[in-house]
Amino acid sequence: MEVFSEHPKNDHLLSRVDARVKLSVSLLVLAMVLSYKGLAFPLFTLCISLVLCMGIKVRPKVFFLRFSEPVLIAFVVIMIKFLFSGQDAMFSINPWGMTITGHKDGLMDGLQISSRILGAVSVLALLGFSTPFTELMSALSWLRIPRGLIEILMFAYRYIFVLSEDALVIYNAQKNRLGYSSIRRGLSSFGVLAGSLAIKAFDSSQNTATAMIQRGYDGSLPLLKQRPLRLAEVLFSLFFVVIMGIIWNL
Amino acid sequence: MESVTRLSVRIDSFTYPDGTMAMSGVDFSVKKGEFAGLLGSNGSGKTTLLRLMDGLLKDFRGSILLDGSDIRKLSSREIYRKVGLVFQNPDDQLFAPTVFEDVAFGPLNMGFAEKDVRELVLPALRDVDMEGSANKAIHNLSFGQKKRICIAGLLAMGHEILLLDEPTAGLDPMGEYKMMDLLTKLNRDKGVTIVMATHSVDLVPLFLDRLYILSKGSIVRGGVPEEVFTAPLEMAQVKLRLPHIAEMIYRLKHEDKVSFKKVPLTIGEARREILRVLGENNA
Amino acid sequence: MESVTRLSVRIDSFTYPDGTMAMSGVDFSVKKGEFAGLLGSNGSGKTTLLRLMDGLLKDFRGSILLDGSDIRKLSSREIYRKVGLVFQNPDDQLFAPTVFEDVAFGPLNMGFAEKDVRELVLPALRDVDMEGSANKAIHNLSFGQKKRICIAGLLAMGHEILLLDEPTAGLDPMGEYKMMDLLTKLNRDKGVTIVMATHSVDLVPLFLDRLYILSKGSIVRGGVPEEVFTAPLEMAQVKLRLPHIAEMIYRLKHEDKVSFKKVPLTIGEARREILRVLGENNA
Amino acid sequence: MKNRLAISLFTLCSLLFTASAAHAMHISEGILPFNWALLWSLLAVPFVAWGLYKLKKESSVDLSFKPLVGLMAAVVFIISCMPIPVPTAGTCSHPCGTGISGILVGPAISILITAVALLLQALFLAHGGLTTWGADIISMGVMGSFAGYCVFRGLRALKAGLWIAGFMAGLSADWATYMTTSVELASGIKGDSPFLPLFWKVLLAFIPTQLPLGILEGAMTAGMVVLLYKKRPDLLVKMRVLKHEEVTG
Ligand SMILES: Nc1ncnc2c1ncn2[C@@H]1O[C@H](COP(=O)(O)OP(=O)(O)OP(=O)(O)O)[C@@H](O)[C@H]1O
Numbered sequence A: 001m002e003v004f005s006e007h008p009k010n011d012h013l014l015s016r017v018d019a020r021v022k023l024s025v026s027l028l029v030l031a032m033v034l035s036y037k038g039l040a041f042p043l044f045t046l047c048i049s050l051v052l053c054m055g056i057k058v059r060p061k062v063f064f065l066r067f068s069e070p071v072l073i074a075f076v077v078i079m080i081k082f083l084f085s086g087q088d089a090m091f092s093i094n095p096w097g098m099t100i101t102g103h104k105d106g107l108m109d110g111l112q113i114s115s116r117i118l119g120a121v122s123v124l125a126l127l128g129f130s131t132p133f134t135e136l137m138s139a140l141s142w143l144r145i146p147r148g149l150i151e152i153l154m155f156a157y158r159y160i161f162v163l164s165e166d167a168l169v170i171y172n173a174q175k176n177r178l179g180y181s182s183i184r185r186g187l188s189s190f191g192v193l194a195g196s197l198a199i200k201a202f203d204s205s206q207n208t209a210t211a212m213i214q215r216g217y218d219g220s221l222p223l224l225k226q227r228p229l230r231l232a233e234v235l236f237s238l239f240f241v242v243i244m245g246i247i248w249n250l
Numbered sequence B, C: 001m002e003s004v005t006r007l008s009v010r011i012d013s014f015t016y017p018d019g020t021m022a023m024s025g026v027d028f029s030v031k032k033g034e035f036a037g038l039l040g041s042n043g044s045g046k047t048t049l050l051r052l053m054d055g056l057l058k059d060f061r062g063s064i065l066l067d068g069s070d071i072r073k074l075s076s077r078e079i080y081r082k083v084g085l086v087f088q089n090p091d092d093q094l095f096a097p098t099v100f101e102d103v104a105f106g107p108l109n110m111g112f113a114e115k116d117v118r119e120l121v122l123p124a125l126r127d128v129d130m131e132g133s134a135n136k137a138i139h140n141l142s143f144g145q146k147k148r149i150c151i152a153g154l155l156a157m158g159h160e161i162l163l164l165d166e167p168t169a170g171l172d173p174m175g176e177y178k179m180m181d182l183l184t185k186l187n188r189d190k191g192v193t194i195v196m197a198t199h200s201v202d203l204v205p206l207f208l209d210r211l212y213i214l215s216k217g218s219i220v221r222g223g224v225p226e227e228v229f230t231a232p233l234e235m236a237q238v239k240l241r242l243p244h245i246a247e248m249i250y251r252l253k254h255e256d257k258v259s260f261k262k263v264p265l266t267i268g269e270a271r272r273e274i275l276r277v278l279g280e281n282n283a
Numbered sequence D: 001m002k003n004r005l006a007i008s009l010f011t012l013c014s015l016l017f018t019a020s021a022a023h024a025m026h027i028s029e030g031i032l033p034f035n036w037a038l039l040w041s042l043l044a045v046p047f048v049a050w051g052l053y054k055l056k057k058e059s060s061v062d063l064s065f066k067p068l069v070g071l072m073a074a075v076v077f078i079i080s081c082m083p084i085p086v087p088t089a090g091t092c093s094h095p096c097g098t099g100i101s102g103i104l105v106g107p108a109i110s111i112l113i114t115a116v117a118l119l120l121q122a123l124f125l126a127h128g129g130l131t132t133w134g135a136d137i138i139s140m141g142v143m144g145s146f147a148g149y150c151v152f153r154g155l156r157a158l159k160a161g162l163w164i165a166g167f168m169a170g171l172s173a174d175w176a177t178y179m180t181t182s183v184e185l186a187s188g189i190k191g192d193s194p195f196l197p198l199f200w201k202v203l204l205a206f207i208p209t210q211l212p213l214g215i216l217e218g219a220m221t222a223g224m225v226v227l228l229y230k231k232r233p234d235l236l237v238k239m240r241v242l243k244h245e246e247v248t249g
């Protein structure tokens, strides 16, 4: 759970921007990145996000962990496109009797998709790093995401921490008694671990419901109301989106 | 005024769906402003009794009256405006992401406006010494801190009666005393009526007004702490013991025939009693 | 023979991934056949230290030697053949449906045949007084019974070193004594080396050989119980206190100037000391 | 010389490839072009709405239903973050856990649970994404839950044992997810080239990790079901996975 960053709690320049603004701007920029043909705009977005991430002092370790997987996937996409699609052959080799051909146009396509991945992921990561969970939730409800979904998100968020601690302890207890000493053993131990979590989840949900009912729960969670948006916030974000739009159009 | 009965409990029997008879022969009442304790070994029925008193388990033989009306006939809203229960495990009770939101949950459900909610939450946090942590995430708190937030969550609702299930279990010695101090303050200063379940024999006599001993689902003894803690053997029968201080003085009195007049339960009393005996001997 | 060092622990620092510095400046060793205790307040680092000693956390600065070899260089098989850790919450540790299956889990993983497993499981259950419950379902057991099964599960593996995380927390007074008796028996009769974490100040001096006090991740004091429990103030600094008996005698000695020669920790000793003082006064 | 360089490059690439293929159950943010992202998201809407409708219906009778669904989402989140060793790839991968949630709470709620777990993973772990949320809901939530649920119920109706039914449910949930992911991936990255050849290649490329992963997921699902049956049969009855007679009789 260490990658589950606690960064949003820190006070920084983006923490004062309303979550609704951050979410809407992120979605707009994401749409631009996805619909762009070429490398320039996604890479530009990546740079801006990286600078902002540094600006809000994200710890480098957390940062790299967050990007390790998308980078790997971007790489795989390049390889698939390079080796499997395209007409314009660059080279061809014959190791172990297979013919492997690299394509120039495939490579270009692959690079474009990867730049999209990195640009989009950087926007998403910045949003995650700069916005506390609860604010994000009320921003989602402002976007008309149904209440039921948001309530489930809130329950899930809190219990991820409780249950992952339990999971770790069970895992260690099993390891302690050689539960992972062979693949077969490991598999059955893992099933037991997951099953125990499900049992715990069920029992705690009953207790939690009781605790909530006695504090007046009648089937829906009350959400804190949001403050009105500040004009400056809105104007600045509009300005930012317009600038990005112009760059997108270039 | 002080002797108004808030809760009057008479349970002839209660059986869990799987057939475990968890309660049999319980009869006591809780007066306004009282600080009462339920003492008993593991499995003696403390948690079950508190749940019954909170109206969570309804399928019992007998009657539980809250301010004179049958708790089974009251709506849950009516019960929970007056009575709050704090669970043994804080993780079952805390569900919101941050401290503030969790404590605000009750007042929001009671229909208070945003602004008034703040004015209920902050004093409650102050009462449990956690005002600095309003915006902390719950999962970053220590065990003892979580227990405090549970209590704050009920305080903010202004309950007149609090039922607490082992509020001191799992806390270190200093945490135990602080928790009991907090409860005593609530009881003395705010007039909150408190019933707590515990098996912490040494702590109880320092703080509680009344004590009931549960064993195998029935109350075998009740009264002020001095009446309840008398003989080690009787306590051993219900898998409990005297407080260590009382145990020592008891042995000195009964086995070594030292002329103690009574068996004190607290360090302060014991000290006075020993000094008295020493003085007598000197004279 | 008795003074062979089994575990030698020196931890200069250990930091959790989220940046919490949980351990700093710990240096002690555990001898063969010793029954040692780690005493400390909530969050002082007891659980962290036990996990380090069990080889579960490896990312620390310093060294932990198990029988002379670096614990980070040993495979988990090599560690877990010698060392067993019992967790704070029995529900985390018991995962099989029935008592027998749970206790058999370790031996089966060690590669014993079905038949031999029975011969390891039954004596282990006998050792913890649970031989009658082999076929019971785990979730029907009481809390104290579950703790016993946890210990049996490790006994069946024949560990020579047991690390226990708060084995008495949550047990009633009689359960606490029984659990400590069981551990003492294992230690005396079978020569099992035991290290236990606890914050139960009153219980410890009756049973343990050596005691280390943890505060904020470092050991601030260590020795036999009489050396460790000396002044209330120092204990209060680490959020602990003296055992009640010691506290009372301490006050009598230092505040009331009664001529006690030492500050006894147990009821028996205190009784003798009080009788001695009474006799002196008489003479 | 040039040839040797190419070969070693190729070997390195295939190693990296298998390593990340194991993570590729989630479609990463940014892979899908705008139109595809929109299409998959629109496709996902009715399924999520169905889940929400069920949620509303159930929770009006049972106030503990919402906390239960939230907790199950947390379990799915954790299970799908847990690394388990994959023998062939020599790396760690994660199961998806949708088979078991399909079995336990039925496809509608299971889709909702997956949607929630996916959104949390996207926002806080950059696992999957916002614009690929819809595609991931379709592949993991819809396909995984339906496959798990239908296979389990079907096999149980044919009097299959709990272990076998659980195993096949987990296996088919995993493989169904993997097939759908391959479709989504191939169509998303095909650009101007034809769809089918690329689809086959993507499918083939993932086989070395996905075949054993499916078996792992099956074993895990079976282990969970059997544990629940042995340890807490009352829960299986309560969640209407088994009938009362099956437990007592
Ligand atoms: N849900 C349940 N179903 C069946 N039996 C139960 C249930 N809960 C408790 N019991 C049984 O009822 C009895 C009383 O349990 P209870 O939890 O009230 O004890 P307790 O005094 O709170 O114990 P502890 O000190 O361990 O918390 C025990 O024998 C227990 O096994």
Ligand SMILES: Nc1ncnc2c1ncn2[C@@H]1O[C@H](COP(=O)(O)OP(=O)(O)OP(=O)(O)O)[C@@H](O)[C@H]1O
Residues within 6 Å of the ligand: B142, B143, C016, C017, C018, C020, C021, C022, C040, C041, C042, C043, C044, C045, C046, C047, C048, C049, C199
């Ligand atoms: N997984 C973790 N990640 C980050 N910090 C942790 C983690 N586990 C424990 N800590 C922190 O490390 C410190 C020591 O914790 P530890 O659990 O060792 O205390 P303890 O002495 O066992 O306390 P208790 O008596 O409450 O069990 C605490 O400040 C705690 O908040």
Ligand SMILES: [Mg+2]
Residues within 6 Å of the ligand: B046, B047, B048, B088, B165
């Ligand atoms: Mg209880």
Ligand SMILES: [Mg+2]
Residues within 6 Å of the ligand: C046, C047, C048, C088, C165
């Ligand atoms: Mg601990």
